[in-house]
Amino acid sequence: MTDTRIDPSVVDDRGRFDPSTADGRWQRAWAEAGTFTADSDSAKPKSYILEMFPYPSGRIHMGHVRNYTMGDVLARYQRMQGFEVLHPMGWDAFGMPAENAAMEKGVHPGGWTRQNIAQMKAQLQRIGFALDWTREFATCDPEYYGHEQALFVDLYEAGLVYRKESTVNWDPVDMTVLANEQVIDGKGWRSGAEVEKRKLNQWFLKITDFADDLLEGLDNLEDWPEKVRLMQENWIGKSQGLEFSFDLSNGDCVPVYTTRPDTIFGASFVAVAADHPVAQALAMNNCEVASFIARCKKGGTTAAELETAEKLGFDTEISARHPLTGADLPVYIANFVLMDYGTGAIMGVPGHDQRDFDFATKYALPITRVVASDPARADDPFAGEAEAGDGVIVNSGFLNGMSVDDAIQAVITRAEGEGWGTGRTVWRLRDWGVSRQRYWGTPIPFIHCDACGVVPVPKAQLPVTLPDDVNFDIPGNPLERHPTWKHADCPQCGKAARRETDTLDTFVDSSWYFLRFASQPADRPFDPEEVAKWMPVQHYIGGIEHAILHLLYARFWTRALAHIGKITVKEPFAALFTQGMVTHEVYSYVPENPSQIAVEEELKGNVTHRHVFEQFLDPSQVDMNTKRRVNDPPPTANSAGVAIGHKWAPQSEIQVGEFLIFPNVLETGEPVKVGRVIKMSKSKKNVVDPDAIIARHGADAVRWFMLSDSPPERDLPWSDAGIEGCSRFVQRLWRLFSAYDANAAGEDKSLDRKTHQTIAAVAADIEALGFNKAVARIYELTGAAEKAAPSASRSAAIRALVHLAAPMMPHLAEEVWAKMGNTTLIADAPWPDVDPALLVDDEVTIAIQHMGKLRDTITAPKGASKDALEALALASVNLQRSIDGAAVRKVIVVPDRLVNIVT
RNA sequence: GCGGGUGUGGCGGAAUGGUAGACGCCGGGGACUUAAAAUCCCCUGAUCUUUGAUCGUGCUGGUUCGAGUCCAGUCACCCGCACCA
Numbered sequence: 001m002t003d004t005r006i007d008p009s010v011v012d013d014r015g016r017f018d019p020s021t022a023d024g025r026w027q028r029a030w031a032e033a034g035t036f037t038a039d040s041d042s043a044k045p046k047s048y049i050l051e052m053f054p055y056p057s058g059r060i061h062m063g064h065v066r067n068y069t070m071g072d073v074l075a076r077y078q079r080m081q082g083f084e085v086l087h088p089m090g091w092d093a094f095g096m097p098a099e100n101a102a103m104e105k106g107v108h109p110g111g112w113t114r115q116n117i118a119q120m121k122a123q124l125q126r127i128g129f130a131l132d133w134t135r136e137f138a139t140c141d142p143e144y145y146g147h148e149q150a151l152f153v154d155l156y157e158a159g160l161v162y163r164k165e166s167t168v169n170w171d172p173v174d175m176t177v178l179a180n181e182q183v184i185d186g187k188g189w190r191s192g193a194e195v196e197k198r199k200l201n202q203w204f205l206k207i208t209d210f211a212d213d214l215l216e217g218l219d220n221l222e223d224w225p226e227k228v229r230l231m232q233e234n235w236i237g238k239s240q241g242l243e244f245s246f247d248l249s250n251g252d253c254v255p256v257y258t259t260r261p262d263t264i265f266g267a268s269f270v271a272v273a274a275d276h277p278v279a280q281a282l283a284m285n286n287c288e289v290a291s292f293i294a295r296c297k298k299g300g301t302t303a304a305e306l307e308t309a310e311k312l313g314f315d316t317e318i319s320a321r322h323p324l325t326g327a328d329l330p331v332y333i334a335n336f337v338l339m340d341y342g343t344g345a346i347m348g349v350p351g352h353d354q355r356d357f358d359f360a361t362k363y364a365l366p367i368t369r370v371v372a373s374d375p376a377r378a379d380d381p382f383a384g385e386a387e388a389g390d391g392v393i394v395n396s397g398f399l400n401g402m403s404v405d406d407a408i409q410a411v412i413t414r415a416e417g418e419g420w421g422t423g424r425t426v427w428r429l430r431d432w433g434v435s436r437q438r439y440w441g442t443p444i445p446f447i448h449c450d451a452c453g454v455v456p457v458p459k460a461q462l463p464v465t466l467p468d469d470v471n472f473d474i475p476g477n478p479l480e481r482h483p484t485w486k487h488a489d490c491p492q493c494g495k496a497a498r499r500e501t502d503t504l505d506t507f508v509d510s511s512w513y514f515l516r517f518a519s520q521p522a523d524r525p526f527d528p529e530e531v532a533k534w535m536p537v538q539h540y541i542g543g544i545e546h547a548i549l550h551l552l553y554a555r556f557w558t559r560a561l562a563h564i565g566k567i568t569v570k571e572p573f574a575a576l577f578t579q580g581m582v583t584h585e586v587y588s589y590v591p592e593n594p595s596q597i598a599v600e601e602e603l604k605g606n607v608t609h610r611h612v613f614e615q616f617l618d619p620s621q622v623d624m625n626t627k628r629r630v631n632d633p634p635p636t637a638n639s640a641g642v643a644i645g646h647k648w649a650p651q652s653e654i655q656v657g658e659f660l661i662f663p664n665v666l667e668t669g670e671p672v673k674v675g676r677v678i679k680m681s682k683s684k685k686n687v688v689d690p691d692a693i694i695a696r697h698g699a700d701a702v703r704w705f706m707l708s709d710s711p712p713e714r715d716l717p718w719s720d721a722g723i724e725g726c727s728r729f730v731q732r733l734w735r736l737f738s739a740y741d742a743n744a745a746g747e748d749k750s751l752d753r754k755t756h757q758t759i760a761a762v763a764a765d766i767e768a769l770g771f772n773k774a775v776a777r778i779y780e781l782t783g784a785a786e787k788a789a790p791s792a793s794r795s796a797a798i799r800a801l802v803h804l805a806a807p808m809m810p811h812l813a814e815e816v817w818a819k820m821g822n823t824t825l826i827a828d829a830p831w832p833d834v835d836p837a838l839l840v841d842d843e844v845t846i847a848i849q850h851m852g853k854l855r856d857t858i859t860a861p862k863g864a865s866k867d868a869l870e871a872l873a874l875a876s877v878n879l880q881r882s883i884d885g886a887a888v889r890k891v892i893v894v895p896d897r898l899v900n901i902v903t
Numbered sequence: 904g905c906g907g908g909u910g911u912g913g914c915g916g917a918a919u920g921g922u923a924g925a926c927g928c929c930g931g932g933g934a935c936u937u938a939a940a941a942u943c944c945c946c947u948g949a950u951c952u953u954u955g956a957u958c959g960u961g962c963u964g965g966u967u968c969g970a971g972u973c974c975a976g977u978c979a980c981c982c983g984c985a986c987c988a
Contacts, residue, residue, distance in 0.1 A: 015941095055988050095988065168986075179986040227907055231983075234906050303984045307904040354904075429985090436986065506988070544982060547907080552985095581981090656913070656929065679981090709915045709927060715981080717915065725928055728941095735942090772916070776926035783926095847922040852969035854922050878955095892968055898921050902968050 017734040017812055019698020026814040027128050035827050036075075036130045040519075040533050042084035048534045049075045049087045050514055050573075052542030052550070056091050056116040056138070060123040062582035062680055062706075063543070065690050066716060069706040070579060070771065071541050072129045076807035077766050079130070080831040086534050088517040089124065089131045091117050091138035094145075094441045094506045096179060102472040109440040110468070113140055123691060128699045128810055130827070135517050139509035140440075144516060146463025147525035148508065149445040151561065153456045156446075158564045160206045163454065166433055167340070169301055170198035174475040177437045183300040190475070197297045202435035203444055203502065207556045210563075211236055211427045213570075214555055223575030225713075228547045235548050237428025242412050243343065244421025246270055246320035248331065254278060254320065257342035257426060260352065261415070262407035265396035266370035268360060269348040270320040271313065271334035276344045279333045282316060289314065289333070296335040311336050311359045323420045324397065334359065342426065350386065357386035370396050371404065432553065434505040439470055439478045441503030449490035449497035458491050464499070477501055510550055511557035514540075514572060528567050539769075540573040544713075547578065577769055580715040584686040586675035587617040589665055616685040620692075623666040624720075627659040635662055637669075644669035677717050688718050700809035701727040707771040707808055729779075730812055733805060736786055737816040740798045748793035754784045755797040756838035762804050763831065771808075778804055803832045847898035848873045850882040866893040873899035 030036060051071040054064055068089075075087035091113075098109035105112075117138055124131070137144050155161050169178040173191035177200070182189045207214075215236045218229045242261035245253045254272060258264070272278050274296035283290040292314040299305060312335040319328040329347075336355055337346055350360035350367040360367050371391040372378050378394035393399040398414075399407045415421030435444070443464045445457040457464055467485045470478035479485060479501040490497040512525070514537055519530030542550075551573070558572040625639035634648050644664060652671040653660040663672040680687045693702050705726040710716040758781040765774035778801065785797040799820075806813035806826045817826040841862060846869060848856040856878040860869060870891050873879060883903055890902040 052988095057988090092988070097987085177986075180984095181987045183986095231907050235984085237906095301986090304904070307984090309904095358904095433985080438986090505986070507985095510988085543988095544908085545988080546983095548983060549985065550988085659930085676980095711916075714909080714916090719914080719928075721928055722915080729927090731941090772926085776917075779926055845922075849921080849969075852921085852967090857922060881955095890968065892921090894921060898969090900921080900968055 016731055017698075017815065019700060019730075019811060020695075022815045023126065023128060023694075023699050023811045026811045027125060029814070029825065030128075030130070030827060031133075033825065035825060036085075036087060036132050037134055038086040038088075038132045038534075039084060040530055044082060044084040046534055047078045047083040047085050047539075048514075048518065048537045049078065049085060049539050050517070050537045050541070051089075052540075052546060053090045053092050053510070053513060054120065055095055055097070056093055056113055056120055057097060058116045058119065060120050060690055062688060062690055062718060064124075065127060065702060066582050066706045066712075067541055067543070067579055068124065068127070068129055069703045070577070070712055070769065071539065072131075072703075073707065073766060073771060073807040074539050074541075074769070075130045076810060076827065077763075077831070079827065080803070080806065080829060082830065085130075086135075086518065087129075087131055088135040089129070089133065090136050090513060090517065091120075091140075092506065092510050092513070093117065093138035093140035094503075094509055096438070096440070098440045099438060099472060103475075106472075108468070108470075110140065110466075113138070113440075126691070126694055126699060127703065130810070135520065137516065137520070139442075139506070139513065142463045142465050143522070144513075145442040145509070146465075147516070148442050148504070148512070149457070149462050149464060150459055151512065151525055151566070152504070152508075153445060153459065153462075154564055154566070155205065155560055156456055158560075160209065160560055160563075162204055162206065163201055164204060165199045166202050166204075167197045167301055168200055168202075168437075170196045171475075172196055176475040176477075180300065180302050183302075183305075186299045186305070194298055195300055197299070197301055200435070200437075202433050205432040205434055205556070205560075207432045207553075208427060208429055210556055210559050211238070211429050213559060214429075214552065217555065217559075217571055221571065221574075221576070224573075225576065225578060228544075228551070228576060228578065231547050232552055235429065235552065238425060239428070240408070240412075240423065240425055242408075242415055242421050243424045244323060244415055246323070246329070246331075246347075248278070248321075249319045249328070252278060252281075254331070254345045255343045256345045256347050257424065258347055258349075259426075260349065260404075260408070261411035261421075262393060262396075262399065262402075262404050263349040263352045263370050264322075264324060264347065264411055265399065266349040266351050266368045267322060267329060267347040268350060268366045268368060269330050269332055269356075269363075270345065271332045271337045271348055271359070272345040273337040273339040274333055274335065275339045276333070276337075278316070278318075278331070278345075282333075289316070292333060296333075306336060306338070307355070309335065311355065311362055313359060313363055315363070323415075330365070332359075332363070340430065351382065352386055352388055354386045354388065357382075368395060370394060370399075375401060432505075432507075432556070434508055435502040436505055437477045437480070437501075438503055439466065439472075441506060442509065443479070444500045444502050444504055446500040447488050447490055447497045448500065449493060449495065451495060452490055452492040452497075455490055455492050455497075461491070479503070507550060507553045508557070511554045512561070514554070515558075515561075515567065526567075531567050532569070535567070535569045536572055536574040539575050539577060541577045541579060543581070544578040551576070577712070579712050580710065581679045582718055583677045583715045584619065584680050584688060584718045585677050586684045586686045587619060587622045587663070587672050588675060589615055589617060589670045589672045616683075617665065617672060618685045619688060621666055622672050623664050624661060626664060627656075627661045630655070630660060638662075638664050638666065640666050642667065642669045647671060677715075679715075680718070693723060697723055697727040698730065698811070700812050701730050704729065704775070704809055708775045709772055711772050712769055729782075730809065732786075733782060733801070733809070733812060734816070736782060737798060737802065737819070739790075740816075740820060741790060741795055742820070744790045744792055744795045746789075746791035746793070748788055748791045751784060751788050751791075751793045751797055753838050753841065754781055755793070755800050756834050759800055759804065759832050760834045760839055763834075766807070774804075775808070778808075800832050802826065803829060844896045846872070846896070848876050848879050849898060849900040850879055851902060852900060853882075855879045855882045862896055864895070866895065869893050869895070869899050873901065 049071050051067050075085045078085050093113050098113050101107055101112045102109045169183050171178050171188035171191055173193035178188055183195050186195055188195055239259045241259040243257045245255045247253050274293045283293055313332040316331045318331040320331050348356040350356040351369050352371055372394045373391050375392055390404050393402045393407045412423035445464045447455050449455055467482055486499040486501055488499045515526045515531055518534040519526040521527050554572050559570050561567050562570045623638050626635050628635055637643050647669050649671045653662050663674050705723050758777050761777050762774045788794045802813050802816050813826050843859050844862050846858050846860050856876040858872055870893055886903040888901055888903055892900040
């Protein structure tokens with residue numbers, strides 16, 4: 001335990017707690033004592049608490065504050081419970097925004113990133129997080145990405161890295177590859193040009209080698225949210241299906257794969273992808289086919305776009321022979337069939353697949369029912385959509401009457417027996433493409449040699465560092481056009497060769513950062529023994545938006561490193577928690593010109609083309625204080641004294657209690673439209689800057705707000721009233737603590753009970769991450785202690801409260817702790833003990849119901865017998881009035897809970 | 904389009920199938936004050952014939968002595984969909 005020798009005389013002793021001096025004082029005290037520096041050699045049990053590290057965008061936002069406050073409470077609580085806690089912080093520092101800033105502002109991505117990191121670190125420190133800053137790093141540090149390059153080479157040598165062609169979004173005007181988010185409505189975000197699909201040779205990681213293991217591992221992740229495990233399971237998408245071939249009328253054959261062989265009798269067409277060999281062959285001497293294929297190449301590459309795009313088909317006039325019925329099916333080239341999935345060709349079963357249904361409807365192809373709810377309904381028509389559900393097979397020869405599952409097996413067995421097809425397990429999961437044609441990322445450490453092919457850069461030459469002298473005046477990859485960087489000698493033959501100019505997906509950086517936090521030797525990525533001391537992460541906290549990609553990639557990367565013997569853990573995160581977003585109302589207005597009418601129509605709810613004129617407003621620009629009583633005349637000036645007169649619009653007023661609030665622009669008095677409560681985002685300007693709030697209310701009030709009210713997995717709506725309430729509570733606790741008297745005498749049994757029940761409940765709530773419930777209990781105990789007369793019990797309650805508040809409001813807790821005469825830090829204090837005898841009440845309230853409806857409540861001793869409770873209930877006047885003389889048919893007694901009389 | 908989730912007072916929410924609305928915010932009334940701020944006390948789901956009752960957890964049904972909770976369907980919103988992080 002650290003003796004900080006705090007001089008109690010420096011502690012503010014006036015009426016109010018003053019965060020502006022206290023926050024910094026305690027932040028310095030923790031830093032000087034090294035309170036939160038994790039000791040790998042400690043004999044204590046270890047706990048690794050981690051929140052998803054931030055992208056250094058420039059400013060910390062409320063979402064970060066919420067995320068890190070939750071982790072911080074856990075870290076501080078676990079220290080109080082006697083754990084040696086590792087709670088590190090770093091920066092996910094590579095990525096596109098730095099390059100965008102470079103293009104827009106002419107700054108270097110590295111300089112911009114470093115500056116952002118410095119700013120954001122200072123912001124985090126002002127909130128008083130219990131972080132071990134000695135382990136901080138950024139993924140753009142060559143020391144970090146150099147080790148990443150070494151690991152990438154290791155995986156390459158283990159056969160887990162390969163190259164293949166794959167499709168990217170290509171902007172034909174900017175001559176550059178676009179990220180999915182840079183494609184808006186199928187057009188490039190800068191150029192506005194229609195995006196094309198283009199093939200490039202790219203690097204891949206063999207995540208599919210681990211598909212089964214990643215899937216099975218989910219079963220053991222009991223402390224992960226069920227929904228995340230389900231999402232990952234569906235994403236991996238293991239399915240049993242049939243691969244078989246159609247013989248074509250032109251002599252070729254087309255292999256197809258289907259997960260629904262049970263519906264094979266319902267097939268009414270065959271469709272191939274635009275870049276399928278059959279389509280390509282036709283295009284050679286048919287320009288109609290060629291132009292159709294070119295049309296299919298337009299548009300973006302995302303699943304959502306592909307699946308919502310209009311279904312387009314081209315009838316090749318080739319026919320395919322159905323292997324069971326012998327029927328001739330038309331063969332189409334279709335834009336919704338993808339070469340990357342399965343075999344690049346499908347059998348179309350319109351009755352039982354929505355995409356096929358849409359396609360068949362458009363091209364007037366037959367739609368046959370082969371699955372029905374009941375054999376008698378074999379010829380029911382379709383209600384305008386496909387039926388993908390379960391049922392009984394009909395109109396299907398030897399399959400009739402079977403269940404879907406049995407029919408799948410029966411078709412596979414028959415196909416294998418007759419030799420025209422084979423059962424196959426396939427995965428929806430695809431290998432992970434890690435190539436990015438960008439500058440600001442980890443260079444892929446390979447050299448292309450005309451003689452030796454692709455050769456890894458020898459470990460001794462790592463890191464391959466990024467050149468600093470680059471410019472972003474023109475689009476495209478600066479590494480590609482750098483005058484010297486890409487010229488290197490082949491490590492094998494020594495001849496002139498070329499460096500790989502692709503960089504790694506930033507998801508690679510975040511797939512092993514937690515290992516580097518646990519151990520950071522200079523000469524290796526990590527030390528396996530040190531890693532084993534801390535891993536797996538005991539609590540991993542971050543946004544639900546990472547439910548699939550980041551978490552699956554990190555699970556894969558950890559397995560891959562275990563596979564090549566680098567570490568012993570396979571599963572990186574023992575428990576996962578996904579927190580909700582911080583949201584805020586959106587404020588907007590339409591300037592007086594060009595159209596006042598548009599405002600009024602909008603305010604009346606008649607939506608117009610407002611978006612053309614709509615201006616979003618920062619919450620600080622909006623006046624929410626101009627109000628009047630319902631029967632008062634309209635306001636003539638806003639709260640800043642600006643005349644509003646004709647600008648006042650009755651439709652824009654919001655009723656709150658007896659008042660009508662007129663939201664308006666502070667500076668001009670223009671009426672403001674208060675929109676929906678959505679995630680804080682720069683584009684909607686509904687952001688609240690944590691710094692301004694901390695400056696005004698102190699770190700503890702902000703932390704308290706982040707934990708209060710909303711369950712942590714749900715969205716938290718920011719409100720000024722809410723933060724003010726939190727700020728008041730900080731002062732209220734301070735006043736209560738000021739009333740502390742170490743020498744008070746006397747016992748208050750019921751307060752003792754409340755104190756011990758609260759200690760136990762708050763501990764349980766924190767362990768279950770139910771921070772909002774822990775907060776409510778602290779409010780209750782605070783209220784009870786305020787109302788109680790001075791006594792030893794009351795002093796004990798106040799002492800307990802200081803401990804309970806310590807993980808949540810650490811600055812206030814330290815201040816009070818010092819005022820109480822302690823010379824140690826409460827951050828080092830143990831969590832208070834609970835007396836089990838005080839956890840149970842001796843009296844309980846029993847609900848008395850008649851036919852399940854509450855009629856009365858009574859107080860009874862805990863553990864009273866069923867007979868006694870029944871007798872007490874029947875004695876109730878209210879109950880007897882409700883029964884009104886009817887015969888009692890049944891009495892249900894739930895001990896210590898209720899009695900229900902059934903008549 | 905596909906996969907996953909959420910829905911309870913004016914607002915955020917609480918509630919092992921067992922008293923719906925704990926706790927907080929907002930609002931109202933009062934105390935203290937020359938006044939204000941701060942603080943403290945009381946009230947605060949709706950309706951009605953108000954010592955009491957009826958209704959009420961997105962919507963429609965079902966199971967149960969009893970449903971916010973379980974089941975079926977439905978609507979709305981949110982997250983993800985492989986190059987945003």
